Amino acid sequence: MNELSVTKPYQRRRRFSREFKAQIVAQCLEPGASVSRISLDNGLNANMVRRWISEAQRADKTSATPGFVPVNLPAAPSAPSNQSVSDKRSTIRIEIPRAGGAVVVEWPAEQAHQCAALLRDLLG
Known part of the structure; x- marks a missing residue:
């Protein structure tokens, strides 16, 4: 029995900086841009780049939501002098x-x- 098995050497998972991801996402969001072409040009998996785009858009939505919303209060009308404060329901x-x-x-x-x-x- 002669068997020959070939195994690929273990490849470490690559880590990408936030700046690099942001740069790739920005390129993909330009009008007419092809996610597949940009991924191939940069040696990346297109599905991974699409996930980066989804994560960036989700982060933009959460960061754009303000913590407090300004409230416009109408000026209080002056109360007639014959009306007591306890009668007034505000x-x-x-x-x-x-x-x-x-x-x-x-x-x-x-x-x-x-x-x-x-x-x-x-x-x-």
Whole structure:
């Protein structure tokens, strides 16, 4: 029995710097660019480069989300002198514009601390 087996030498996994990945992703995102061609030109696997593009786009979406959104509060109208403060019901109104329509939250002003806790939870 004469058998000859040929094995490839172990190749270490290559590590790429963030700058290099960003450069490749930027080239791929240019209009008319071919991910396959750019990958081949740089000796990279096209699937790996596509994963880099997905990760970069996901990172851009999360970093573009602001932690706090400015809230425009309308000027408080002056209360008539014959109306007592206890009769006046004031509310906190928060309006967040979205693509499909605005999200509006109205909260009793007496429970402002609970409204603040809700906002902290929502905005993380």
